[in-house]
Amino acid sequence: MICADTASPLLQVAGLRKTFSDGQVDREILSGLDFTLAQSEMLVLWGPSGSGKSTLLNILAGVLAADAGSVDLLDNQGSTWSYGQDDAQATTRLRRQLIGYVFQFFNLIPTLTVAENIELTIKLAGNASAGLRTAADLREQALAKADTLGLTSLLDMFPETLSGGEQQRAALVRALAHQPRLLLADEPTGNLDASNASRVMDALTDQLAHSGCGLVVATHDPAIAEQAHRVIALPC
Amino acid sequence: MASIVAVHQIGERIALQLDASMPIHLRDAQFTASLQAAPSAVTANDYFRLRSSWRRQEVPDVTAVVPVVHGVLAVDLIEGVNQSPPVAAPVSSAQIVGLDWLQMLEAGGQHLPLTNAVGADAQMSPPALMLPGTTALDAVHPALVDAALGWVQGQKFAAGGLTFEVAGLIEGGSAPEALASVYVDIGLAQEALGLKPNQLSLIAISQNDPQAPLRDLLEKIMPGISSGLPVAQAPSLPIGWVAQGVAEQMPQISFGRSVLFNLGALGSLSLVVAWFLIYQTAVLWLRRQALVYQRLLHQGVTLGQLRLVFCCALLLVGLVAGGLGLGLGLWFAHWLLGQLASAVASEPTQGLEGAAALWDSFGAPVVVKALASAGLVSLLAALVAFGRLWQPPERASWKLGAGVAGLGLLLIFGLWRGSGLLGAFVAIAVSCVLVLLLLRPLLEALRKRAAMLPGPLVWRMGVRELAWYPMDVAIALGAMVLAVATSVGVGTMVDSFRTDFDRMLSQRLAGDVQVRGEPARVLPIVAALAPEPGVSELRQLRSGLVNIAGQPVQLSLTRLDKAGAARYGLAAAVDPDGVLVNEQLATKLGLEVGMSLRVQNRELRIASIYPGYGDTQGQLVANDDAGWQLTASRYQLQISAAAPQALVNQLQQDYPFVQVELRSSVRALALDVFDETFAITRALTYTALAVAAVGLYNALVGLSLLQQRSWRLLSVMGLALHERFGFALSRSALIFVLTSLLAVPLGIAMGWMLCHLVNPRAFGWTVPLSWSGSAVWLPLTVGAVVALVAGLLSVPMQNAGAASAGDD
Numbered sequence A: 001m002i003c004a005d006t007a008s009p010l011l012q013v014a015g016l017r018k019t020f021s022d023g024q025v026d027r028e029i030l031s032g033l034d035f036t037l038a039q040s041e042m043l044v045l046w047g048p049s050g051s052g053k054s055t056l057l058n059i060l061a062g063v064l065a066a067d068a069g070s071v072d073l074l075d076n077q078g079s080t081w082s083y084g085q086d087d088a089q090a091t092t093r094l095r096r097q098l099i100g101y102v103f104q105f106f107n108l109i110p111t112l113t114v115a116e117n118i119e120l121t122i123k124l125a126g127n128a129s130a131g132l133r134t135a136a137d138l139r140e141q142a143l144a145k146a147d148t149l150g151l152t153s154l155l156d157m158f159p160e161t162l163s164g165g166e167q168q169r170a171a172l173v174r175a176l177a178h179q180p181r182l183l184l185a186d187e188p189t190g191n192l193d194a195s196n197a198s199r200v201m202d203a204l205t206d207q208l209a210h211s212g213c214g215l216v217v218a219t220h221d222p223a224i225a226e227q228a229h230r231v232i233a234l235p236c
Numbered sequence B: 001m002a003s004i005v006a007v008h009q010i011g012e013r014i015a016l017q018l019d020a021s022m023p024i025h026l027r028d029a030q031f032t033a034s035l036q037a038a039p040s041a042v043t044a045n046d047y048f049r050l051r052s053s054w055r056r057q058e059v060p061d062v063t064a065v066v067p068v069v070h071g072v073l074a075v076d077l078i079e080g081v082n083q084s085p086p087v088a089a090p091v092s093s094a095q096i097v098g099l100d101w102l103q104m105l106e107a108g109g110q111h112l113p114l115t116n117a118v119g120a121d122a123q124m125s126p127p128a129l130m131l132p133g134t135t136a137l138d139a140v141h142p143a144l145v146d147a148a149l150g151w152v153q154g155q156k157f158a159a160g161g162l163t164f165e166v167a168g169l170i171e172g173g174s175a176p177e178a179l180a181s182v183y184v185d186i187g188l189a190q191e192a193l194g195l196k197p198n199q200l201s202l203i204a205i206s207q208n209d210p211q212a213p214l215r216d217l218l219e220k221i222m223p224g225i226s227s228g229l230p231v232a233q234a235p236s237l238p239i240g241w242v243a244q245g246v247a248e249q250m251p252q253i254s255f256g257r258s259v260l261f262n263l264g265a266l267g268s269l270s271l272v273v274a275w276f277l278i279y280q281t282a283v284l285w286l287r288r289q290a291l292v293y294q295r296l297l298h299q300g301v302t303l304g305q306l307r308l309v310f311c312c313a314l315l316l317v318g319l320v321a322g323g324l325g326l327g328l329g330l331w332f333a334h335w336l337l338g339q340l341a342s343a344v345a346s347e348p349t350q351g352l353e354g355a356a357a358l359w360d361s362f363g364a365p366v367v368v369k370a371l372a373s374a375g376l377v378s379l380l381a382a383l384v385a386f387g388r389l390w391q392p393p394e395r396a397s398w399k400l401g402a403g404v405a406g407l408g409l410l411l412i413f414g415l416w417r418g419s420g421l422l423g424a425f426v427a428i429a430v431s432c433v434l435v436l437l438l439l440r441p442l443l444e445a446l447r448k449r450a451a452m453l454p455g456p457l458v459w460r461m462g463v464r465e466l467a468w469y470p471m472d473v474a475i476a477l478g479a480m481v482l483a484v485a486t487s488v489g490v491g492t493m494v495d496s497f498r499t500d501f502d503r504m505l506s507q508r509l510a511g512d513v514q515v516r517g518e519p520a521r522v523l524p525i526v527a528a529l530a531p532e533p534g535v536s537e538l539r540q541l542r543s544g545l546v547n548i549a550g551q552p553v554q555l556s557l558t559r560l561d562k563a564g565a566a567r568y569g570l571a572a573a574v575d576p577d578g579v580l581v582n583e584q585l586a587t588k589l590g591l592e593v594g595m596s597l598r599v600q601n602r603e604l605r606i607a608s609i610y611p612g613y614g615d616t617q618g619q620l621v622a623n624d625d626a627g628w629q630l631t632a633s634r635y636q637l638q639i640s641a642a643a644p645q646a647l648v649n650q651l652q653q654d655y656p657f658v659q660v661e662l663r664s665s666v667r668a669l670a671l672d673v674f675d676e677t678f679a680i681t682r683a684l685t686y687t688a689l690a691v692a693a694v695g696l697y698n699a700l701v702g703l704s705l706l707q708q709r710s711w712r713l714l715s716v717m718g719l720a721l722h723e724r725f726g727f728a729l730s731r732s733a734l735i736f737v738l739t740s741l742l743a744v745p746l747g748i749a750m751g752w753m754l755c756h757l758v759n760p761r762a763f764g765w766t767v768p769l770s771w772s773g774s775a776v777w778l779p780l781t782v783g784a785v786v787a788l789v790a791g792l793l794s795v796p797m798q799n800a801g802a803a804s805a806g807d808d
């Protein structure tokens, strides 16, 4: 297990509220959520279906605006990005440079090859990405990661020709390609067999250790929860 | 549907106008009879011989034989009945038509030429029996007059030294620009016109045409279509006689028909595009319903029931669309005609101004046509889409190959002259299908090579997206290609027609001043102008009918020196024994340059075959000399003068019964009429483009639906709005490139086929292909805008958060 560096919090979430209303009924999904995440820390969101795990991840990713509260993310040059109630338009740069997102499935653009999917992430991050690394560095690291995940021979193939496990490993390389500060994973192993699942989780934790980023995983899998530094249980 | 209805309404309007430009007394006659030996000279004796053999039943199927005398005369209104001053505007000349008055009375005013005489039977009394040349000068003779003159019953008028009284009015609905007609007894007409006592102008023949009802029905369904059908068989007259179609003798009518025919063909084009559109809708709809249908199937609903429900639903959509299209189409036709009326405001008498009268022709045929075609199109689309969903067609390359080979054979068949007009249209249709067939393989090939595509990633994504869903895209692209190609094809055809027409006008209108009229009226002008110092050149042209191989042919006689030959596009003068033959006659008789041709006992050599734009008859042009014995029916002068306008003014004043015009005004008017006629055609092709635009938008929105998850992922990855538009732009760019690549060659091929296959086969003359850039770039620009707008509009604007509502 990797030790989290609790001294410098990477992510600070305070008083997060989100209510969805479908016509007449208002349902409060998040009611004043507070937590922090340290560098290299892995946090698991645990809760029954419909408890708001994906909703929280979307807010952390900046694609969904909360009704109240704040999210502060520290980048590796020491500046803090504050969002939480901003709309998706305002957080485009945040998502390009600081966030890596892995879904349960459909993580790759079907009309791009695996290599192009990875390249797209690097391109979108731009030169300012992570402040220190050039695109060439990022590309080199991504290819190395792809190699360790056994993807080298599949780089020029289109996603639909890959197996589910291969797709998810490729998705992981894509999500990590720009060396994000915050990794978000929504049931990343939900579709995978045990061996693929452990390969994916290993790659994720490996990234934590080496880059100092933070990881938030939504899951129903107790095995993953066991690996976490902390588990936040969302009430139904 | 709107454009189909609009085409129908406008077509019907043009058809009415064409009918109106036919003189009233010839409307019920399909043929005229003339003597083989002397086509221009028919006498009363000839008529009696023909009539007696008809009465002896030697001429089957002919229902009437009518002698006619006609010519233009000055008329003067003498007095009004009980109003002063007379309400009618002063009329200077009218077409005097002489008919057999007694024969008409026998039939109670309902006889052949005058079936629509109003009040005639009440007022008509038999004229005193007259022998030619014995007419009492002070007698008043009955006449039926065209209601367009504005005269009333009982008014008296003078013409050709005789006095007539209006005995009845004829509601002819004649074309506004045509001379009004006055119908009198044949003997009186001969006398008034100064003809020899037994000379006739023509013998009209009415025939029992068993195909007429079918023709009328087809014409109601698609105005103009009958002009593309084979003409009625001419009656077999006794030996020595030839029959000639009345319509064939009126070039303006056949030109109009050619336009009408094209309009009709265009009308069906929008139906094809509509089919694409509905088919696509059906496919999208089915795709959304597929899961529901699957469940229903599992619960015991049969496939047949599902198909029935689906087809009924689409049929309903089609019928509603047909109804809406009907209203919109009426409005559209109204608007188009209004546009044209204002575009040619200087010439308000073109008759198209009667936009308000559109409702007149609004009837059951157009309603049935709109609803039936809408219903059929949607039903067909539903059936095909349904069939393909449950049994996706097997795609074997040998099948495609066999199909292409079959179509290639059909194309060759269509190009072969003997396949006729039908073959020409088969050739056009087959080339369209061939190009459409290419679309899917093209997209699939693109997909195969997708990994090698260079360029920015966003652009690669946009381009590949099209190749990823070849079926959806091929349909939308097909509609687009078809619409742009037709637009290019029709534009090319119109350009070619116009260039050809323009060149013909430049060649034939040689002098500054054009004079036309009856020989007796024009000849004095020649004598008067000869000594004028301001007149530098005076070209005379006379023409009349001669008989070539049993056919009446128009022979024009003029001086074929260098300038005279240039009128027919030749570089050098024609030998004295040379003759020029127009394309129509050459095709009909298989003539070639260098062959010899016998005309009136003279052996001539064919010096050239010239393109006879708009001619419907065979025509010959030869050097004029004293040896010809031609009864000229028309005389034409082309005068080059120092002060043309002054000469025109002077001639118009001195010779009121001949037509005197400046070359420039003849030319401008002719081109105006031309542009006006084809403006409709162009407007309609752009309508087809608009329909295709809707189809394309539909397809792109459909694609975006399929791509919803990709969009969400891209949004999470931080794709900015401008990059989304870049993506849409690249997609539109590919659509545009593919459309241009396929539509431009197809369009030019279509233009070529319209000029070289359809026109010669339907109307006998070839139009050389020529195009201005605008025929190509205008539709392409519209196509580009359409692709761009449809592409940009289909970009989802919502962001990932909203899209992720239900999570995977």
Ligand SMILES: Nc1ncnc2c1ncn2[C@@H]1O[C@H](COP(=O)(O)OP(=O)(O)OP(=O)(O)O)[C@@H](O)[C@H]1O
Pocket (backbone or CB within 6 Å): A020, A021, A022, A029, A047, A048, A049, A050, A051, A052, A053, A054, A055, A056, B801, B802, B804, B805, B806, B807
């Ligand atoms: N855009 C939205 N509009 C309305 N309701 C929404 C929206 N997004 C999510 N919800 C609702 O919010 C609740 C929480 O959804 P969420 O997807 O966050 O659950 P979850 O914890 O991820 O569930 P699961 O474990 O099944 O993935 C659900 O009841 C869902 O219906």
Ligand SMILES: [Mg+2]
Pocket (backbone or CB within 6 Å): A053, A054, A055, A186, B807
């Ligand atoms: Mg979820």
